[in-house]
Amino acid sequence: xxxxxxxxxxxxxxxxxxxxxxxxxxxxxxxxxxxxxxxxxxxxxxxxxxxxxxxxxxxxxxxxxxxxxxxxxxxxxxxxxxxxxxxxxxxxxxxxxxxxxxxxxxxxxxxxxxxxxxxxxxxxxxxxxxxxxxxxxxxxxxxxxxxxxxxxxxxxxxxxxxxxxxxxxxxxxxxxxxxxxxxxxxxxxxxxxxxxxxxxxxxxxxxxxxxxxxxxxxxxxxxxxxxxxxxxxxxxxxxxxxxxxxxxxxxxxxxxxxxxxxxxxxxxxxxxxxxxxxxxxxxxxxxxxxxxxxx
Amino acid sequence: xxxxxxxxxxxxxxxxxxxxxxxxxxxxxxxxxxxxxxxxxxxxxxxxxxxxxxxxxxxxxxxxxxxxxxxxxxxxxxxxxxxxxxxxxxxxxxxxxxxxxxxxxxxxxxxxxxxxxxxxxxxxxxxxxxxxxxxxxxxxxxxxxxxxxxxxxxxxxxxxxxxxxxxxxxxxxxxxxxxxxxxxxxxxxx
Numbered sequence: 001x002x003x004x005x006x007x008x009x010x011x012x013x014x015x016x017x018x019x020x021x022x023x024x025x026x027x028x029x030x031x032x033x034x035x036x037x038x039x040x041x042x043x044x045x046x047x048x049x050x051x052x053x054x055x056x057x058x059x060x061x062x063x064x065x066x067x068x069x070x071x072x073x074x075x076x077x078x079x080x081x082x083x084x085x086x087x088x089x090x091x092x093x094x095x096x097x098x099x100x101x102x103x104x105x106x107x108x109x110x111x112x113x114x115x116x117x118x119x120x121x122x123x124x125x126x127x128x129x130x131x132x133x134x135x136x137x138x139x140x141x142x143x144x145x146x147x148x149x150x151x152x153x154x155x156x157x158x159x160x161x162x163x164x165x166x167x168x169x170x171x172x173x174x175x176x177x178x179x180x181x182x183x184x185x186x187x188x189x190x191x192x193x194x195x196x197x198x199x200x201x202x203x204x205x206x207x208x209x210x211x212x213x214x215x216x217x218x219x220x221x222x223x224x225x226x227x228x229x230x231x232x233x234x235x236x237x238x239x240x241x242x243x244x245x246x247x248x249x250x251x252x253x254x255x256x257x258x259x260x261x262x263x264x265x266x267x268x269x270x271x272x273x274x275x276x277x278x279x280x281x282x283x284x285x286x287x288x289x290x291x292x293x294x295x
Numbered sequence: 296x297x298x299x300x301x302x303x304x305x306x307x308x309x310x311x312x313x314x315x316x317x318x319x320x321x322x323x324x325x326x327x328x329x330x331x332x333x334x335x336x337x338x339x340x341x342x343x344x345x346x347x348x349x350x351x352x353x354x355x356x357x358x359x360x361x362x363x364x365x366x367x368x369x370x371x372x373x374x375x376x377x378x379x380x381x382x383x384x385x386x387x388x389x390x391x392x393x394x395x396x397x398x399x400x401x402x403x404x405x406x407x408x409x410x411x412x413x414x415x416x417x418x419x420x421x422x423x424x425x426x427x428x429x430x431x432x433x434x435x436x437x438x439x440x441x442x443x444x445x446x447x448x449x450x451x452x453x454x455x456x457x458x459x460x461x462x463x464x465x466x467x468x469x470x471x472x473x474x475x476x477x478x479x480x481x482x483x484x485x
Contacts, residue, residue: 045413057464058473070381073367080363083355086340113366148467164473169464198420199410213479218458223421225399227406245413247406254460256477290398294391 048246049203050190052173052225052291053217055253055270059151059168061295076112100135161269164257170272171293174258175279176210177267184266186279188288190246199224203249211268212259219251228287248291427455448480 063071085105091098109118121128155163164172175186191206193199200222207217224247258268269279273292277285357363368374411418430438438446452458 047413047417056461058462058468060464060466066380066384070377073377076367077364080360080367081356084357086336089336089340113363117363117366149470151467153468153472164475165468168468199417200421214477216460216477216479218452218461221455222423222425223403224406224410226402227409229409245409247410252458252461254458254462255474257475290402294395 046244047193047199048190048244049193049199049206049224050188050228050246050248051203051207051217051219051251052188052248052288053207053211053215053251053253054293055164055172055174057169057171057295058165061169062151079109079112096134096138099131100138103132103135161271161275162257164253164270166270167272170295172270172272173276173292174211174253175269175271175276176260176265177269178265180264185281185284186269186276187281187284188248193247198222199247200249203247203251207251210260210262210265212261214259215256216254217251217256218254219249224248225250226288226291228284231283248288250291425454427453445480 087098087101091101106118106121123131151168153163153165153168154160155166160166166172174189176189177184177186178190189207189210191202191210193202194205197205200219204219207215207219226248228246228248230244230246260266260268269275271279273289273294276292277289280288407418407421410421434449438449441449
């Protein structure tokens with residue numbers, strides 16, 4: 001299809017290619033084009049697409065002990081420097097809410113500056129206890145606040161790798177245990193790209209056919225994020241073109257779960273980066289380890 | 296009504312013993328007994344009488360500010376060391392994040408280089424920028440046969456933009472947890 005737009009795109013593509021290859025090939029710029037011509041005539045490698053389906057973190061990162069210490073240090077400094085609180089602006093004098101606030105404020109001051117910092121209050125001991133009892137009664141009358149869910153899920157405790165609630169603060173990736181050509185491997189959902197489709201469309205189709213339609217998965221754009229060359233016969237000299245190339249596409253899952261459809265897919269798991277490294281072949285791992293997020 | 300206000304003002308004025316934690320507002324002005332007490336309170340909040348230093352917005356510190364600072368900061372050298380340690384910690388995090396992004400970009404670049412060598416047509420399509428508002432001919436055809444809910448689902452996902460369902464991480468998980476039951480509205484993929 002030789003239209004004006006096509007030729008314009010070719011020019012743009014070539015300049016983009018040169019712009020991309022800034023550091024790498026500066027010695028022999030003419031050779032890649034020759035190689036392309038030669039390879040195309042000889043043997044075009046088969047193309048597969050694969051989807052790296054990522055469940056982004058649900059929970060915020062837990063702060064390190066140093067961060068916690070620094071935050072409480074800064075909070076102490078802020079407390080010692082900021083404006084005095086206008087009690088009588090916010091609380092009517094003598095009310096129970098003011099008593100409650102004073103009790104809580106004393107606790108906060110003691111936590112920030114230590115027990116010996118505050119002066120003793122000039123009320124009797126029984127009055128102080130009566131105040132505390134009254135505040136507790138007020139809390140009971142007002143009812144309990146909303147209970148927050150704990151950060152560790154049951155799936156964390158049990159180690160259920162199929163669950164999407166496990167390890168809420170980490171990035172999880174979908175790994176399939178598939179049987180193909182006699183070997184069973186753990187790898188990302190992968191499949192041959194049909195001739196007529198573009199790569200991202202082929203990736204979407206492959207994801208649906210392998211893992212079912214029960215997932216709200218969104219593929220990020222049309223550009224592949226990584227490539228893996230399948231070496232069928234490692235005894236050949238490394239200069240020859242590999243027979244099969246797999247392009248990885250990044251996707252996000254927002255809802256749903258995997259339902260394996262094909263017989264060749266025995267199992268699936270949602271794993272963090274280290275867990276993937278344990279299960280996957282070394283050659284595959286070298287290709288994918290830089291694509292995955294560390295945390 | 297004014298009499299009850301006056302009574303309430305009088306009772307407030309008579310309570311000279313403010314709690315020990317009330318921080319250094321001057322005692323209310325005894326002359327202003329007939330006016331609205333709210334105005335007096337607001338005036339005292341905005342313009343406290345013991346203005347020691349103009350650095351804060353209303354120009355006052357807490358009464359024991361020196362003692363509190365002594366407790367909070369161990370020493371000048373310790374404070375500076377803590378600041379440097381914090382900046383170093385942030386630098387480590389920043390460098391790690393930048394290195395990870397550089398590795399991911401290198402992977403992407405290699406993938407596009409290989410794609411260019413393998414198939415030029417696919418490479419061109421992978422490079423092409425999409426107009427988010429445009430819809431392909433196949434989608435236009437498909438939209439004629441789809442139900443309203445499907446059309447809405449199709450229109451919600453705009454090409455090239457992040458979907459709305461991508462959640463920001465929170466401190467605690469939601470009550471219901473992950474939504475495992477999700478049904479696709481679309482019958483065919485575009």
